Amino acid sequence: MSLKYVPKDLDEEASEDLKLFRDKLLAKPGKGSAGKTGTWRLYKPVIKIDGCTKCGICWLYCPDDVISWRPREYPDIDYTYCKGCGICASVCPVNTIEMILEGE
Amino acid sequence: MMRRVLIGNIAVSEAVKLANVDVISAYPITPQTIIVEKLAEMVEKGELNAKYIRVDSEHSALAAVYGASASGSRVFTATSSHGLLYMYEMLWWTANSRLPVVMAVVTRSIGPPWNIHTDHQDALTIRDSGWIIGFAENVQEAFDMTIMAYKISEDKRVLLPSIVALDGFILSHTAEPVDLPTTSEIDGFLPPRDPSPFKVEPGTEFAVGNLGPDEVTMELRWLIWRAMYRSKYVIEDVDKGYNKILGRNYSHGLVERYRVEDAKYLIVSMGSWSGDAKDAVDMLRDEGYEVGLARIRYVRPFPSEIIRDISSDVKAVLVIDRAVSMGSGGILYSDILRSIDRRTPVKNVIAGIGGVDVNQDHFKMIIEEFIDEFEKDEYHNWNDTYWFMPWMR
Known part of the structure; x- marks a missing residue:
């Protein structure tokens, strides 16, 4: 058979392509791959520790995984990446997370 | 086995x-x-x-x-x-x-x-x-x-x-x-x-x-x-x-070449009706026509290089399509046009749409008309796609 396109080496080219394919198609989770998204924030969630029952629901619901929490500990918000969506404040069963306008 | x-x-x-x-x-x-x-x-x-x-x-x-x-x-x-x-x-x-x-x-x-x-x-x-x-x-x-x-x-x-x-x-x-x-x-x-x-x-x-x-x-x-x-x-x-x-001593690969070695006219087809097309090629060979058939086994990837090789010495090519790109032409036809030497005349026939039966005699009729037109120098009209609908003639 005479084929116009002759790759230098089928196996070599294929393994290079496969590596490139995996790098491009598969997205691995990493911290802040979109940059410091905390700068997007308009309102800042602040936990009023006095009322907090350490239930962890804010940790469970945070869509960006910026709240850290362990059972029987207080949750902690990473403001470098928190976009201020307000979901934590909305789901908090004791209303102890307050959304405060940035700059105030 | x-x-x-x-x-x-x-x-x-x-x-x-x-x-x-x-x-x-x-x-x-x-x-x-x-x-x-x-x-x-x-x-x-x-x-x-x-x-x-x-x-x-x-x-x-x-x-x-x-x-x-x-x-x-x-x-x-x-x-x-x-x-x-x-x-x-x-x-x-x-x-x-x-x-x-x-x-x-x-x-x-x-x-x-x-x-x-x-x-x-x-x-x-x-x-x-x-x-x-x-x-x-x-x-x-x-x-x-x-x-x-x-x-x-x-x-x-x-x-x-x-x-x-x-x-x-x-x-x-x-x-x-x-x-x-x-x-x-x-x-x-x-x-x-x-x-x-x-x-x-x-x-x-x-x-x-x-x-x-x-x-x-x-x-x-x-x-x-x-x-x-x-x-x-x-x-x-x-x-x-x-x-x-399976102990076979042949391998068709991307394209089956049927009586193409010394063919002056090349037919291109794909799928089950190629069996009938081969019968028509045999009948025409018996009558002295130098005709051969390339059967596309894999349409993607398209075997352009092989089609170019097979068609290098033929006078004209006939592509028989069982599918059409509306407003353009037969689907195999456009791939064949792209693959072969641009100076080779190519005729395109659409047939068998909707399961309409196309048998060996139909193929023989289509191929004879194609060769006849080429030999009478009428192939300059082949820039259109023909629909084979004998019941409407």
Whole structure:
């Protein structure tokens, strides 16, 4: 058979392509791959520790995984990446997370 | 090896069984239904150790095998016509994710009018998607191509999904003798799948096909383009290897060349009716016409280089299409035009749409008219596509 396109080496080219394919198609989770998204924030969630029952629901619901929490500990918000969506404040069963306008 | 008399659909099921697939998901549609019915029976009886997933639609069927394939399983699905169109979105997901899914498409006309008979329009709607598309001529080939599809698709140089197209009723419901390799012969030829290009499983953390920069989309398409080119070599190799198992001393590869060595006129066709076209070629040869036939076995990747070789010494080419690109011409025709020397005149005939029967005498009539026009210097009018509808003459 005479084929116009002759790759230098089928196996070599294929393994290079496969590596490139995996790098491009598969997205691995990493911290802040979109940059410091905390700068997007308009309102800042602040936990009023006095009322907090350490239930962890804010940790469970945070869509960006910026709240850290362990059972029987207080949750902690990473403001470098928190976009201020307000979901934590909305789901908090004791209303102890307050959304405060940035700059105030 | 053993010989059995099988209809096309059962032959495909037997091939899937021999390939030892792990997951099957499908939705019934005429004329494909028998394939997945038979497979369901094999799973039920314990002859085939596979998971059979019943779904609500063809879109879900391909989505189910997509997921199973992403987790490293060898998978199968089958469909026809409207079912294929219903899974259209997932076809592109599968090719763009480079998952080696194998699917049988029992070709059937697309409605309206409601019609269950064959033409190639359905299978060719996925022409541009990155699936490897083989067209069987007979039941034996439908069987062979199904087994080979796994070997080709799972090859690390390819990693693209494959479609085996077999003509509805003409092959799917017609019994022919078929040579079947034994399980041990196939186990040597087709080892269990190595889960490449990736394996989704518990403990791994990655997303498939997440949002990315525009350039990444283009790069991924370019990788499919390169893999398609490599697949031409792989298909030829796999075909040789497979035929050796069955003790055959021939291998057609991408294109079957029928009496083309000294041909002055070349006919191009694809699918089951090529048998009738060959009969017409034989009859015309007996009458002294120097005519040969190139049968396209794999339409994607398109064997441009081989067509160019075969057509290098011919006076004119006739492409007989069973599918049409509305407003352009026959679908094979445009690929042939692109492949051959631009000075060679090419005639295009559309026939057999909606399952209209085209027999050897029809082929003879079409070919004689083509040669006659060329010899009378009337080929300058061949810039249009002709529709063969003898009942309207």
